[in-house]
Amino acid sequence: MDTTHLISIQQFCTHYKVPEAFIDALYEYDLVQITITDNDNFLQTNQLNDVEKMIRLHYDLHINLEGIDAIYNLLKQVEYLQLENRTLKNKLNSYEDF
Template identity: 75%
Template structure:
């Protein structure tokens, strides 16, 4: 298995001083995807920014996992709606120029 786009969960947790159970809880709420290999469990590197945000929500603001789940689902909806607005604006601009 190629691990260039993966980071070991134990290495991540050691560097950020968080328990592995935090990452496991995020996976239970389907907020992150864990890749399992024969030697270790891994996070994809493109998830690291989101995990760092979730860590700040949980440890700095004392938001529980249910709250983090709700916040991230709402943020995904907002991002989707913003992308849709951008697409619609581009279409509108195209038709206004005709």
């Protein structure tokens, strides 16, 4: 399998000095996706920014996993609403041109 867009969880955890159990817990809360290839676990590189934020929330701000789950669900809702708002504004602007 092509692993160019994947990073080993072990390598990631070593670099960020976090236990692999933390990533496993994020996976249990469906906050990250884990790809298993050749008996090794990987994160997708497009998830790295979100995982870094979750690390800071958990270790710097002492927010538990339930809190991180709630925060990320709310952030997803905000992003969706912002996209919907932008789409509606564009539609409205197209009607104002007539």
